[in-house]
Amino acid sequence: MTWFRKEQFTVLKAPQLKDRIPDGLWYKCDNCLNILYIKDFMQNLKVCPRCNFHARLNADERIAMVVDEGTFQEIDTNVLPTDSLKFVDSKPYCERLETAKQKANMTEAIKTGFAEINGYKVVIGVMDFAFIGGSMGSVVGEKVTRVFETALDKKLPVTMVCTSGGARMQEAILSLMQMAKTSIAVARLSEARLPYISVLTNPTTAGVMASFASLGDVIVAELNALIGFAGPRVIQQTINQILPKGFQRSEFVLEHGFLDIIIHRRDLKKVLTNLLSYFCLDQNTRLKGKAGKGADVIEVI
Amino acid sequence: MALSSFDFEKPVVELEQKIENLQAKESTNPEVRKELEGLEEQLEETKKQIYGNLTPWQRVQLARHIARPHSLDYISLLFSDWMELHGDRTFADDPAVVCGFAHFDGAPLAVIGQQKGKDTKENLARNFAMMHPEGYRKALRIMKLADKFALPIVVLIDTPGAYPGIGAEERGQAEAIARNIKEMALLRVPIIVIIIGEGASGGALGVGLGNVVLMLENAWYCVISPEGCASILWRDRAMAPQSADALKLTARDLIELKVVDEVIPEPLGGAHRNPEEAAKNIRVALQKHLAILTKKTPKQLQADRFAKYRAMGVVIEN
Numbered sequence: 001m002t003w004f005r006k007e008q009f010t011v012l013k014a015p016q017l018k019d020r021i022p023d024g025l026w027y028k029c030d031n032c033l034n035i036l037y038i039k040d041f042m043q044n045l046k047v048c049p050r051c052n053f054h055a056r057l058n059a060d061e062r063i064a065m066v067v068d069e070g071t072f073q074e075i076d077t078n079v080l081p082t083d084s085l086k087f088v089d090s091k092p093y094c095e096r097l098e099t100a101k102q103k104a105n106m107t108e109a110i111k112t113g114f115a116e117i118n119g120y121k122v123v124i125g126v127m128d129f130a131f132i133g134g135s136m137g138s139v140v141g142e143k144v145t146r147v148f149e150t151a152l153d154k155k156l157p158v159t160m161v162c163t164s165g166g167a168r169m170q171e172a173i174l175s176l177m178q179m180a181k182t183s184i185a186v187a188r189l190s191e192a193r194l195p196y197i198s199v200l201t202n203p204t205t206a207g208v209m210a211s212f213a214s215l216g217d218v219i220v221a222e223l224n225a226l227i228g229f230a231g232p233r234v235i236q237q238t239i240n241q242i243l244p245k246g247f248q249r250s251e252f253v254l255e256h257g258f259l260d261i262i263i264h265r266r267d268l269k270k271v272l273t274n275l276l277s278y279f280c281l282d283q284n285t286r287l288k289g290k291a292g293k294g295a296d297v298i299e300v301i
Numbered sequence: 302m303a304l305s306s307f308d309f310e311k312p313v314v315e316l317e318q319k320i321e322n323l324q325a326k327e328s329t330n331p332e333v334r335k336e337l338e339g340l341e342e343q344l345e346e347t348k349k350q351i352y353g354n355l356t357p358w359q360r361v362q363l364a365r366h367i368a369r370p371h372s373l374d375y376i377s378l379l380f381s382d383w384m385e386l387h388g389d390r391t392f393a394d395d396p397a398v399v400c401g402f403a404h405f406d407g408a409p410l411a412v413i414g415q416q417k418g419k420d421t422k423e424n425l426a427r428n429f430a431m432m433h434p435e436g437y438r439k440a441l442r443i444m445k446l447a448d449k450f451a452l453p454i455v456v457l458i459d460t461p462g463a464y465p466g467i468g469a470e471e472r473g474q475a476e477a478i479a480r481n482i483k484e485m486a487l488l489r490v491p492i493i494v495i496i497i498g499e500g501a502s503g504g505a506l507g508v509g510l511g512n513v514v515l516m517l518e519n520a521w522y523c524v525i526s527p528e529g530c531a532s533i534l535w536r537d538r539a540m541a542p543q544s545a546d547a548l549k550l551t552a553r554d555l556i557e558l559k560v561v562d563e564v565i566p567e568p569l570g571g572a573h574r575n576p577e578e579a580a581k582n583i584r585v586a587l588q589k590h591l592a593i594l595t596k597k598t599p600k601q602l603q604a605d606r607f608a609k610y611r612a613m614g615v616v617i618e619n
Contacts, residue, residue, distance in 0.1 A: 084615035087547050089534035138614030145611070167502075167524045169534060172548045173560050176502060176524040177613035180510055183482040184610050191487070206475075207524070210503045214479035229474035229503070230465030238465050248470055258473045 029053055045265045054202060054222050054265055058104070059111045059128040062161055066269055067115035067124065074113040076146050081108055081139045085172055093170040096132065104130035108139040109164070112147045117159070117269065120276040123151040126161045129203075134164035136208050137171040141178025144212055148185035148196075157195040157280055159272060162213040165231075166206025179211035186215040195279035197272060200227050200250075200259070218260045218275055220268070221250040228253070307362050313351060313570070316344040352569050355519070357551050358542035361527055363519040363571040364498045365461075370576040371430075372399060372414025372457040375497060378580035379587070380405050380412065388439060392472060395436030397428045397464070398508070400443040402452070405587065411447035413440045413508050414457035417498070431464035432504060434477035440508045441481050444488060451599075453491040453591060456508050461526060463504035478507035485510040486606055489599030493590050495565070495583060496520045496552075497572075512605055513590050514560065516552040517579065518567040522560070523550035560613065563590075 027038045031053035041048070045065060046055040057065065063072050087093040101107060109131035115124045125147045127134045136144075144160070151158045167175040189196055198216025200209075203226035210229055213219075221227060228248035236243055246252050250262045263271050306314045323337050355363070363369070376383050380403035387394040399414045415432065418424030447454045463474055485492065485508075494511030500522030516522060525533075527545035532538045555561035565582050572579035594602065 078619045080617045080619065082615060082617045085547075085549055089530075089544070089547065090536075138616045141614050142616050169525055169530050169548075171524075171614075173523055173550065173555060173558060174614050176506055177560060177610065179479075179503060179506055180482055180486075180610040181613055183479060184486040184607055187483045187486045188607065190483075207503060209475035210478040210507070211482060212479070214473075214476045215483055228470050229463065229478070230470065234465045235467065235470070239467065241467075243467070247467070256471050256473065258476050 030055060047265050052223060052264070054224065056129055056163070056202070058130060059106060059126045062126045063111065063115070063124075065265075066126075066159075066161065066272065067117055068119070071116040072113055072124075073115070074111055075150065076112055076143050077107070079108075079139055079142055079146075081137060083170070084138075084174070085170070087170040087172070089170070096170065100131045104128055106131050108143070109134045109136070110140050110143050112143045114150075114156075117276060118273040120157070120273065120280055122157050122159050122276070123147050123154070124159045124161070127163045127208075129163045129165075132168060133166075134162075134208070135166060135168035135175070136164060136178050136182075136211075137168035137175045138178065140164075140168075141175070141181050144178075144182045145185040148182075148189045151194060151196075152189050152192055155192075155194065157197070157276060158189060159197045159199065160212060160216070161199045161201060162204045162208055163201045164204055164206070164208035164213070166208060175207065179207050182212040183215060186212050190215075190217070195276070197275050199268065199272075200225055202226055205229065205231060205248075214258075217279070219258070220271055220275075221253065221259050221262050222265055222268070223250060223262060225250045227259075305367060307359070309351060309355075309359050309362075310570075312347050313344065316340060316347060320344065348569050352571075356542065356546070357521070357548075357554075358527065358545040360519045360551050361499075361521050361541075361545050363573075364521050366571060366573050367419070368573040369498055370572050370579060371417045371419070371459060372497065373416060374576055375457060375580055375583060376403065376412060376414060378577060379584055380410075383412070386443060389435040389442060391438060392435045393433075395428075395433050395439055396426055397430050397432045397460075398436040398440055400440055402443075402447075405455075405591070410453045410455055410591075411443055412455050412457070413443060415460040415505075415508070417459055428464060430460045430499075431462055432460065432507070433464050433466075433469050434472040434474050437463075437477035437481045437507050441484055444485065444492075448488045448490050451490055453493065453595060454488070455587065456492065456494045456511065458494060458496040458500045458505045458509050458520075458522075459498035460501055460504045461499050462501040463507060475503075478503045481507045482510055486610075487603060489603060491591065491594035491597070491602055492606070493587065493594070495586075496522050496561070497583075499526075501526050510606065510610070512594055512602055512609070513562045515563045515565055515583075515586050515590070516555060516561045517565050517572060517583075518552055519571050520552060521545075521550040522552075522555055523548050 027036045027041045029048040032051035034050045083094040110127045112125040196216050198213050198219045200221040204213050205228050253259050320340050383403040385399050385401040399416045415430045416427050417430040418427045492511040494509050494514045496516040502524050527541040528538045531540035531544040552564040565586050568575035568578040
């Protein structure tokens with residue numbers, strides 16, 4: 001619901017400074033505003049080496065980082081959004097969809113498919129915040145549901161890498177119903193005793209957090225990600241108080257018992273591999289005898 | 302009793318006042334009687350004209366009417382031997398939702414009702430029916446009891462949303478809602494959901510997964526309130542009437558979108574004008590659906606729920 005909410009980290013930009021930085025060489029950290037050599041930044045998986053701020057990854061970057069090279073086989077690429085309610089606010093929804101497609105270079109806010117993680121076969125979904133704030137409409141709901149159904153059918157574990165501002169308002173009640181659809185899909189996988197690992201990245205809130213993202217057997221979060229139900233601005237308006245520092249950040253959420261583990265991005269693949277190695281013993285998901293070892297390989301994007 | 306009214310009801314209120322004034326005179330004068338009759342006819346016409354053509358935004362206002370019957374009103378009108386049970390056994394009792402058991406036509410069932418107050422004082426105590434995580438957990442606890450003893454569940458939805466506050470976040474509002482949806486999907490008993498007033502977003506859905514979803518004529522159900530949507534997409538809360546139009550949140554819209562199975566008619570002008578009649582209409586719908594659902598096996602009930610929500614959403618598939 002709150003996908004356009006201002007990031008807490010976008011403190012005072014200095015455009016005049018940025019203008020003087022030649023494209024493609026330098027990057028200014030959104031958090032500490034330090035100027036970084038872009039190669040260092042990229043090699044550090046888009047994590048600021050100075051302040052550890054985890055900048056956003058797009059779906060392709062995330063997939064490259066998490067799955068074994070060349071193993072991602074995308075599915076359901078033909079499931080596309082439509083403006084079935086003819087929703088018009090300040091702009092028609094169909095125009096917003098077009099803009100989002102151009103901007104994110106995606107057909108929707110998620111990519112799904114088969115992949116291997118250090119040899120473990122999984123069905124994976126990776127969300128992309130650049131597409132209308134990673135919001136969940138009918139297509140995201142459908143593709144997430146199919147991830148779980150495919151996994152159920154093939155007896156594979158599921159990994160979802162989440163980032164979303166919530167449900168997509170322009171699809172109104174249909175987007176709310178995706179919360180039910182996806183949660184039921186998780187329930188069915190769970191009944192079949194197949195593992196589901198949910199990875200929360202900055203930000204994961206509202207409708208997505210109040211459905212499949214919260215329902216992982218294990219829930220992993222990146223450092224300092226914004227995680228919650230209501231957006232901080234809404235809460236601030238409701239209670240008329242300044243929110244405590246670190247409110248709704250990964251560390252806060254873990255402290256209150258709603259996360260299993262917080263990780264630095266470079267450890268994500270290793271953590272996923274370990275989790276899969278615990279839960280996938282009796283399933284035919286191990287390939288080429290690679291499994292059983294925690295992976296040390298972190299591919300550089 | 303004078304009910305507080307909205308601007309769009311002005312012609313009705315004016316006529317009602319005129320009639321009241323004439324009646325107060327207790328005149329036997331045939332001319333006055335004639336005038337009275339004429340006014341009453343006019344009132345009926347005006348009511349039909351206004352209430353028959355309500356805009357979505359006007360319905361939203363009716364759904365929020367302070368005198369509108371709330372969950373406990375319907376519970377006392379529909380059920381007997383109602384007993385409220387408290388607490389989530391973990392943290393607290395959430396007064397924004399009432400949970401318990403009762404008899405309907407002599408048979409026991411579980412009832413979950415989001416509860417607004419009749420006045421500001423009670424609304425503060427009930428937190429305007431905005432539930433905290435402990436509310437969702439209490440509801441789930443009672444629903445699981447119903448599941449254990451094979452009793453149907455009736456859920457009355459009436460909330461402006463799940464509470465957005467610090468405590469709610471600390472205690473896992475998102476987790477509580479997500480878990481409720483998942484667990485409700487797996488229950489082996491009939492779940493009948495009735496949206497009686499406001500059905501806002503995850504706050505409603507967190508207790509709102511049903512085998513059938515029924516909705517009172519002037520209730521609304523959506524992913525966000527019209528004001529919330531207006532302030533986000535139009536950047537202006539005053540655009541709420543426009544956003545109410547765009548959001549397709551009325552009962553009739555939701556029938557078309559196959560999210561709601563049946564609209565329960567309200568007395569002309571809204572349920573608050575005749576709560577007994579509204580309750581009677583709910584009773585009829587409840588009887589009908591309970592009769593159908595109680596014949597189904599636990600497996601079938603589960604499978605029906607899976608299939609119902611699996612079909613929701615509109616995508617293009619090339």
